[in-house]
Amino acid sequence: MIAPPASYISHLSKDRKFARVLSDQTPLKLTKKKQIHLHLCGSIMSQQLSTKVAAVIYKRFFNLYSGTPSPGQILDTSYETLRSIGLSGAKVNYIHNLARFAMEHGMDHRVLGKMNNEEVIEYLTRIKGVGRVRAELDMVDRRHEREQLRRNLTDFSPEDVKQAESDRDE
Numbered sequence: 001m002i003a004p005p006a007s008y009i010s011h012l013s014k015d016r017k018f019a020r021v022l023s024d025q026t027p028l029k030l031t032k033k034k035q036i037h038l039h040l041c042g043s044i045m046s047q048q049l050s051t052k053v054a055a056v057i058y059k060r061f062f063n064l065y066s067g068t069p070s071p072g073q074i075l076d077t078s079y080e081t082l083r084s085i086g087l088s089g090a091k092v093n094y095i096h097n098l099a100r101f102a103m104e105h106g107m108d109h110r111v112l113g114k115m116n117n118e119e120v121i122e123y124l125t126r127i128k129g130v131g132r133v134r135a136e137l138d139m140v141d142r143r144h145e146r147e148q149l150r151r152n153l154t155d156f157s158p159e160d161v162k163q164a165e166s167d168r169d170e
Helices: 005-014 016-021 036-046 051-063 070-078 079-083 088-103 108-115 119-124 130-155 156-170
Strands: none
Touching: 005 016, 005 079, 036 051, 036 070, 036 130, 036 156, 070 088, 119 130
8 A cells, every 4th residue: 555655644734624634535555457467357358348247247257266366277267157157258268368368478567567558559469359449448557557656656745735725725
Protein backbone atom coordinates (compact mmCIF):
# COMPACT_ATOMS: atom_id res chain seq x y z
CA MET A 1 0.00 0.00 0.00
CA ILE A 2 1.27 3.43 -0.89
CA ALA A 3 0.26 6.40 1.21
CA PRO A 4 0.99 10.03 0.47
CA PRO A 5 3.90 11.47 2.41
CA ALA A 6 2.95 12.51 5.94
CA SER A 7 3.90 16.12 5.18
CA TYR A 8 1.09 16.31 2.59
CA ILE A 9 -1.47 14.94 4.98
CA SER A 10 -0.25 17.19 7.77
CA HIS A 11 -0.43 20.27 5.58
CA LEU A 12 -3.83 19.49 4.09
CA SER A 13 -5.25 18.63 7.51
CA LYS A 14 -4.79 22.25 8.61
CA ASP A 15 -7.79 23.12 6.46
CA ARG A 16 -11.05 22.11 8.21
CA LYS A 17 -12.68 20.87 5.00
CA PHE A 18 -9.65 18.87 3.94
CA ALA A 19 -9.23 17.52 7.48
CA ARG A 20 -12.79 16.21 7.50
CA VAL A 21 -12.37 14.57 4.09
CA LEU A 22 -8.98 13.09 4.97
CA SER A 23 -10.24 11.63 8.24
CA ASP A 24 -12.86 9.64 6.30
CA GLN A 25 -10.41 8.27 3.73
CA THR A 26 -8.36 5.14 3.63
CA PRO A 27 -4.98 5.28 1.90
CA LEU A 28 -5.05 4.75 -1.84
CA LYS A 29 -3.97 1.24 -2.67
CA LEU A 30 -2.09 0.85 -5.95
CA THR A 31 -1.07 -2.59 -7.02
CA LYS A 32 1.00 -3.66 -9.98
CA LYS A 33 -0.51 -6.25 -12.21
CA LYS A 34 2.31 -8.73 -11.99
CA GLN A 35 0.16 -11.58 -13.26
CA ILE A 36 -0.39 -10.16 -16.74
CA HIS A 37 -1.84 -13.44 -18.01
CA LEU A 38 -4.63 -13.15 -15.42
CA HIS A 39 -5.31 -9.53 -16.27
CA LEU A 40 -5.65 -10.45 -19.94
CA CYS A 41 -7.80 -13.48 -19.05
CA GLY A 42 -10.12 -11.12 -17.21
CA SER A 43 -10.19 -8.81 -20.20
CA ILE A 44 -11.09 -11.66 -22.52
CA MET A 45 -13.75 -12.97 -20.13
CA SER A 46 -15.40 -9.58 -19.73
CA GLN A 47 -15.58 -8.65 -23.42
CA GLN A 48 -19.14 -7.81 -24.44
CA LEU A 49 -20.54 -8.64 -20.99
CA SER A 50 -22.06 -6.50 -18.28
CA THR A 51 -19.81 -5.76 -15.33
CA LYS A 52 -21.93 -7.96 -13.04
CA VAL A 53 -21.89 -10.97 -15.34
CA ALA A 54 -18.16 -10.60 -15.96
CA ALA A 55 -17.51 -10.46 -12.19
CA VAL A 56 -19.52 -13.65 -11.64
CA ILE A 57 -17.62 -15.52 -14.36
CA TYR A 58 -14.27 -14.23 -13.13
CA LYS A 59 -15.12 -15.40 -9.59
CA ARG A 60 -16.16 -18.82 -10.90
CA PHE A 61 -12.86 -18.97 -12.81
CA PHE A 62 -10.81 -18.35 -9.67
CA ASN A 63 -12.92 -20.84 -7.71
CA LEU A 64 -11.66 -23.55 -10.07
CA TYR A 65 -8.18 -23.22 -8.54
CA SER A 66 -6.66 -23.20 -5.10
CA GLY A 67 -4.79 -19.91 -5.18
CA THR A 68 -3.71 -17.92 -8.21
CA PRO A 69 -3.68 -20.10 -11.33
CA SER A 70 -0.51 -20.32 -13.38
CA PRO A 71 -0.63 -20.40 -17.17
CA GLY A 72 0.04 -24.16 -16.95
CA GLN A 73 -2.92 -24.72 -14.66
CA ILE A 74 -5.18 -22.68 -16.94
CA LEU A 75 -4.02 -24.65 -19.96
CA ASP A 76 -4.64 -27.91 -18.08
CA THR A 77 -8.22 -26.87 -17.32
CA SER A 78 -10.47 -28.64 -19.76
CA TYR A 79 -12.52 -26.89 -22.40
CA GLU A 80 -15.70 -28.32 -20.83
CA THR A 81 -14.80 -27.03 -17.36
CA LEU A 82 -14.20 -23.51 -18.63
CA ARG A 83 -17.42 -23.65 -20.65
CA SER A 84 -19.29 -24.73 -17.49
CA ILE A 85 -18.46 -21.45 -15.71
CA GLY A 86 -20.18 -19.43 -18.44
CA LEU A 87 -17.47 -18.80 -21.02
CA SER A 88 -18.23 -19.11 -24.71
CA GLY A 89 -16.29 -21.62 -26.75
CA ALA A 90 -14.36 -18.84 -28.47
CA LYS A 91 -13.36 -17.29 -25.13
CA VAL A 92 -12.19 -20.66 -23.82
CA ASN A 93 -9.99 -21.03 -26.89
CA TYR A 94 -8.62 -17.50 -26.46
CA ILE A 95 -7.85 -18.12 -22.79
CA HIS A 96 -6.06 -21.36 -23.67
CA ASN A 97 -4.13 -19.51 -26.41
CA LEU A 98 -3.13 -16.87 -23.88
CA ALA A 99 -1.98 -19.46 -21.33
CA ARG A 100 -0.02 -21.37 -23.98
CA PHE A 101 1.65 -18.16 -25.16
CA ALA A 102 2.55 -17.20 -21.58
CA MET A 103 4.16 -20.61 -21.07
CA GLU A 104 6.03 -20.65 -24.37
CA HIS A 105 7.10 -17.01 -24.65
CA GLY A 106 6.72 -15.59 -21.16
CA MET A 107 4.69 -12.67 -19.93
CA ASP A 108 6.89 -11.11 -17.28
CA HIS A 109 5.70 -7.65 -16.21
CA ARG A 110 9.32 -6.50 -15.81
CA VAL A 111 10.14 -7.43 -19.42
CA LEU A 112 6.98 -5.84 -20.82
CA GLY A 113 7.59 -2.77 -18.67
CA LYS A 114 10.86 -2.15 -20.47
CA MET A 115 9.26 -2.30 -23.92
CA ASN A 116 7.97 0.76 -25.73
CA ASN A 117 4.28 1.00 -26.62
CA GLU A 118 4.54 -0.52 -30.09
CA GLU A 119 6.69 -3.39 -28.84
CA VAL A 120 4.12 -4.28 -26.16
CA ILE A 121 1.29 -4.14 -28.68
CA GLU A 122 3.23 -6.23 -31.20
CA TYR A 123 4.11 -8.77 -28.51
CA LEU A 124 0.60 -9.17 -27.11
CA THR A 125 -1.21 -9.21 -30.46
CA ARG A 126 0.69 -12.35 -31.40
CA ILE A 127 -1.79 -14.10 -29.09
CA LYS A 128 -4.92 -15.24 -30.92
CA GLY A 129 -7.77 -13.56 -29.04
CA VAL A 130 -5.81 -10.47 -28.04
CA GLY A 131 -6.30 -7.79 -30.67
CA ARG A 132 -4.67 -4.42 -30.95
CA VAL A 133 -7.38 -2.66 -28.92
CA ARG A 134 -7.11 -5.17 -26.06
CA ALA A 135 -3.31 -4.85 -26.06
CA GLU A 136 -3.56 -1.05 -26.07
CA LEU A 137 -6.03 -1.09 -23.18
CA ASP A 138 -3.77 -3.38 -21.16
CA MET A 139 -0.80 -1.16 -21.89
CA VAL A 140 -2.75 1.97 -20.94
CA ASP A 141 -3.85 0.30 -17.69
CA ARG A 142 -0.28 -0.57 -16.73
CA ARG A 143 1.19 2.77 -17.77
CA HIS A 144 -1.63 4.68 -16.07
CA GLU A 145 -0.89 2.87 -12.80
CA ARG A 146 2.80 3.79 -13.06
CA GLU A 147 1.97 7.39 -13.95
CA GLN A 148 -0.53 7.63 -11.08
CA LEU A 149 2.10 6.28 -8.68
CA ARG A 150 4.68 8.74 -9.98
CA ARG A 151 2.24 11.63 -9.59
CA ASN A 152 1.27 10.57 -6.09
CA LEU A 153 4.90 10.46 -5.03
CA THR A 154 6.41 13.44 -6.79
CA ASP A 155 4.03 15.96 -8.31
CA PHE A 156 2.43 17.62 -5.33
CA SER A 157 4.63 19.34 -2.82
CA PRO A 158 3.19 21.31 0.12
CA GLU A 159 4.02 24.44 -1.88
CA ASP A 160 1.90 23.17 -4.79
CA VAL A 161 -1.00 22.62 -2.41
CA LYS A 162 -0.61 26.13 -0.93
CA GLN A 163 -0.63 27.61 -4.43
CA ALA A 164 -3.74 25.64 -5.39
CA GLU A 165 -5.47 26.78 -2.18
CA SER A 166 -4.61 30.45 -2.81
CA ASP A 167 -5.80 30.12 -6.43
CA ARG A 168 -9.04 28.59 -5.18
CA ASP A 169 -9.60 31.36 -2.62
CA GLU A 170 -9.14 34.18 -5.20
